Amino acid sequence: MQHVLIIHEVADYAAWKQVFDNAAGIRKEAGERSYQVLNYESDPNKIVHFSIWTSIADAKAFFESERLIEIRKQAGVKAPEFIYLEQLECGTL
Numbered sequence: 001m002q003h004v005l006i007i008h009e010v011a012d013y014a015a016w017k018q019v020f021d022n023a024a025g026i027r028k029e030a031g032e033r034s035y036q037v038l039n040y041e042s043d044p045n046k047i048v049h050f051s052i053w054t055s056i057a058d059a060k061a062f063f064e065s066e067r068l069i070e071i072r073k074q075a076g077v078k079a080p081e082f083i084y085l086e087q088l089e090c091g092t093l
Contacts, residue, residue: 001090004059005083006049011076013045019075020049026067027051031058056084 010016020037027035031054040046053059062068063082072080 001087002053002056002059003085003087004049004051004053004056004063005085006047006051006063006080007083008047008049008080009043009078010045010047011078013039013047016047016075016077019071023071027062030062031055032062056086059084 017037033052033054035049035051038048038050040048051059
């Protein structure tokens with residue numbers, strides 16, 4: 001499985017979340033299969049978006065697209081950090 005971990009600060013979580021939710025269709029079309037959104041305990045506007053993708057290439061193409069760069073601006077995203085990961089193992093204890 002291919003994963004993407006994004007860490008970024010947003011100007012306003014509620015405004016960011018509305019843009020994020022509205023982009024669900026284009027995220028799915030681009031190859032996102034599932035996601036989790038978390039925030040830092042000490043900073044509610046510091047967001048972690050962890051998602052599963054069809055491929056790293058699909059994820060990079062989406063996140064680096066001009067369309068998404070503009071969406072991030074509209075959502076008030078500040079300096080996102082993208083980490084592309086390939087799952088090696090998974091388990092439940």
